[in-house]
Amino acid sequence: MANHRVSARKVKRLWTYNVTEAATVTGATSATIRQWLKAGLQAVPGVRPSIVRGVDLIAFVKGRQAGRKRPCGPGRIYCLRCKEPREPAFGEVEYWPDTATKGALRGLCPVCGGWLCRRTTITGARAAAGDLSISFKCDGPSLG
Ligand SMILES: [Zn+2]
Structure with missing residues (x-):
């Protein structure tokens, strides 16, 4: 099951x-x-x-x-395929908003090439990403 x-x-x-x-x-x-x-x-x-x-x-x-439990430190995102926390490829993540305050950091797994996804808030994104560079995507819910 x-x-x-x-x-x-x-x-x-x-x-x-x-x-x-x-x-x-x-x-x-x-x-x-x-x-x-x-x-x-x-x-x-x-x-x-x-x-x-x-x-x-x-x-x-x-x-x-x-x-x-596999806690991910800053700059690491859990890879569902590898079942390990990974540092995203190229040191880059994208922040994809779901709502005005919540969204997800997404990056590429350097090992398997799959998507890494870490749920976070817009205010927590910086801390979760650590030293990674974040690009903010604006095509979530429109802000008007
Ligand atoms: Zn992986």
């Missing part, structure tokens, strides 16, 4: 969950829970079939989410 969101929000710290219950409460599938058990999710020792404590399930899901 694409874009399937897994969350620890509904997990109760003091409860225990079997694989099916853990899947229901996190929004993952039972197969995913079994993979997590192999990947280091702590099961209660000596109990078959496996059960997990809520507190361990929360820690595992949160740790997994934290490990996935």
Whole structure:
């Protein structure tokens, strides 16, 4: 399932969950829970079939989410194709407005040639772009 969101929000710290219950409460599938058990999710020792404590399930899901975050520093934009933050080719980005205050910085990925896109505000664009040169595009919503 694409874009399937897994969350620890509904997990109760003091409860225990079997694989099916853990899947229901996190929004993952039972197969995913079994993979997590192999990947280091702590099961209660000596109990078959496996059960997990809520507190361990929360820690595992949160740790997994934290490990996935790739913060982009100034001058870097996340490339969806490479799955890495990249410095745009030629040190240049374009600011494309969506509304009067919000828009996106766009640049070219120097590695795969795909588009890089970083959502920002017009006031945040300068800080997000760091040392890159920005050209502002005016063919968004017309300003009158
Ligand atoms: Zn790329």
